[in-house]
Structures are given as structure tokens and as C-alpha cells.
Amino acid sequence: MQKVIRKYKRGQGYGKSTKKVLDELTLNEMFEKFMTFKKTEALAPRTISEYYIHFDYLKDFLGDDMTSENITLEDFRGYIGYMLHDKELKPMTVNIRIRKMRAFIRFCFTEGYIDTPIHKNFKPVKAPEDTLESFTxxxxxxxxxxxxxxxxxxxxxxxxxxxxxxxxxxxxxxxxxxxxxxxxxxxxxxxxxxxxxxxxxxxxxxxxx
Structure with missing residues (x-):
């Protein structure tokens, strides 16, 4: 019996690399995967809703959807500057948004959707210490x-x-x-x-x- 040899073009069939699949993911698609994961943690509906709200803030800044290939640290640093200087948000508010999105990009890196650990340099900004004194x-x-x-x-x-x-x-x-x-x-x-x-x-x- 003659042995059948199957040939695959690069990027097709079994020859399609995992990296290629990941490169095709958009920011929105990665976020939906992130939220699917977060919902397995039995978070309260309000917490789940907050993730969507803060992601919308980020999308408003970025403008268009992006792919996993062209997401950079500069995008997120620019987002911080935009919130602080253009929107004139308080550092505490900025940090809330940063922490939510930092969890998202950490997930993307851990899952292999992005190659650079952006979350390590996308950190909360310095905020004034709370000097509010409690009642005696x-x-x-x-x-x-x-x-x-x-x-x-x-x-x-x-x-x-x-x-x-x-x-x-x-x-x-x-x-x-x-x-x-x-x-x-x-x-x-x-x-x-x-x-x-x-x-x-x-x-x-x-x-x-």
C-alpha cells in the first residue's frame, strides 16, 4: 500500500502555529476571555460591571480596537497621562482604573496573548496620603x-x-x-x-x- 504524504502550507492545518492564533486576537477579544475567567471567580455582579466600565474608559482613549501585536507600554502610559492631565482626574480615581486594567493585561501576558509584561511598568500613580482623622x-x-x-x-x-x-x-x-x-x-x-x-x-x- 502506497504511503500517503500530506503537505501543509505554513499557517494552515496542523502547521498553524499557536503564536499566529494569538496574534489575531483583538483587545476586545482578549478582554472577553479575561472576563470569562473573572466570572469563574464568583465575583459580585457589581465588581464584574466595574471591569466593563473601566475597559470602556480605556477604549475611549485608544479610539480603535487593537491587536495583540501592536499593544505597547506607551499606550498605557499615555492613558495615565490622559487621565491625569486631560481629564484632570484625581490620583485615587486614576489608580482605581489602573488596577482594573493592570489585572487585565497581566492576564493577557500570563495567557500568552501578549509577549511583553506591560503590567510590570503600568503601575498606580503616587496619591496624597489620607490625612482624614476619625471621630473621637x-x-x-x-x-x-x-x-x-x-x-x-x-x-x-x-x-x-x-x-x-x-x-x-x-x-x-x-x-x-x-x-x-x-x-x-x-x-x-x-x-x-x-x-x-x-x-x-x-x-x-x-x-x-
């Missing part, structure tokens, strides 16, 4: 003393302050409270965490008279 016990007493808890609004304000002090819950989480999150008999509040996988966290509290 005396400050808290003064605040509570000026609230008229005979009024519904005053009583509501005191409850909010007590919950914040007793549980150290974030204001955004407190605002998102539902009746189902509070167990008066058990003496605890169940939070829906937004920055960690969505399992319930129990925060103890002591109901006040």
Missing part, C-alpha cells in the same frame, strides 16, 4: 447629643450611627440593607459583600434601647 469618643457624643430622637428622622439618624459604630459596616453596604438582611432575634446583620465572592458575612450587633 467625645466627637461621637457631641454628634449624638444634637440629634432629636423624638422625631422619626432623628431616631433614624441615631440608628444609622449606632449601626455604623457597632458593626464598622461600610456606608454603601448600609444603604443597600434590606429587611431580610437584619435578624433582630439572632442579633446579627447579614451583609452582601461587593468586593469578595458573594457569600454572606455575619456582623454581630447589640440592639440598643
Amino acid at each position: 469618643p467625645a466627637d461621637v457624643k457631641k454628634l449624638l447629643n444634637v440629634i432629636d430622637d423624638e422625631l422619626y428622622t432623628g431616631f433614624s439618624d441615631k440608628v444609622i450611627i449606632f449601626v455604623l459604630l457597632d458593626t464598622l459596616v461600610r456606608i454603601s453596604e448600609l444603604v443597600a440593607f434590606k429587611r431580610s438582611n437584619v435578624d433582630l432575634k439572632g442579633g446579627f446583620i447579614q451583609l452582601e459583600l461587593t468586593s469578595l465572592p458573594p457569600f454572606p458575612a455575619l456582623v454581630g450587633f447589640v440592639p440598643r434601647a
Whole structure:
């Protein structure tokens, strides 16, 4: 029986290199692969949404979709300068956007979609230190003393302050409270965490008279 020898042109069939496939990926395609991966981490819907929002900011700066071959560190450094000087965003805001996109390009490098570890030099910018001082016990007493808890609004304000002090819950989480999150008999509040996988966290509290 005559042996059949099959010949393949370069870039076709089994001869098609993995590098060629990766080179054909666009920035949008790589981001969708990144988000598919992030969704396996059981992140909260809000966190997933933030990745899309910050990617849109980056795309607005870049203008057109890019391929994995022509993405450079200069693009991301230019993005930082654009946010700081053209948009005049605060360093804290810039750093939030940088961290989200840095996670994306780190993923691209780890997966082999890009050849250069851009994320190593695409770092958060220096931001002013937070010098905001917290309330002292005396400050808290003064605040509570000026609230008229005979009024519904005053009583509501005191409850909010007590919950914040007793549980150290974030204001955004407190605002998102539902009746189902509070167990008066058990003496605890169940939070829906937004920055960690969505399992319930129990925060103890002591109901006040």
C-alpha cells in the first residue's frame, strides 16, 4: 500500500502555529476571555460591571480596537497621562482604573496573548496620603447629643450611627440593607459583600434601647 504524504502550507492545518492564533486576537477579544475567567471567580455582579466600565474608559482613549501585536507600554502610559492631565482626574480615581486594567493585561501576558509584561511598568500613580482623622469618643457624643430622637428622622439618624459604630459596616453596604438582611432575634446583620465572592458575612450587633 502506497504511503500517503500530506503537505501543509505554513499557517494552515496542523502547521498553524499557536503564536499566529494569538496574534489575531483583538483587545476586545482578549478582554472577553479575561472576563470569562473573572466570572469563574464568583465575583459580585457589581465588581464584574466595574471591569466593563473601566475597559470602556480605556477604549475611549485608544479610539480603535487593537491587536495583540501592536499593544505597547506607551499606550498605557499615555492613558495615565490622559487621565491625569486631560481629564484632570484625581490620583485615587486614576489608580482605581489602573488596577482594573493592570489585572487585565497581566492576564493577557500570563495567557500568552501578549509577549511583553506591560503590567510590570503600568503601575498606580503616587496619591496624597489620607490625612482624614476619625471621630473621637467625645466627637461621637457631641454628634449624638444634637440629634432629636423624638422625631422619626432623628431616631433614624441615631440608628444609622449606632449601626455604623457597632458593626464598622461600610456606608454603601448600609444603604443597600434590606429587611431580610437584619435578624433582630439572632442579633446579627447579614451583609452582601461587593468586593469578595458573594457569600454572606455575619456582623454581630447589640440592639440598643
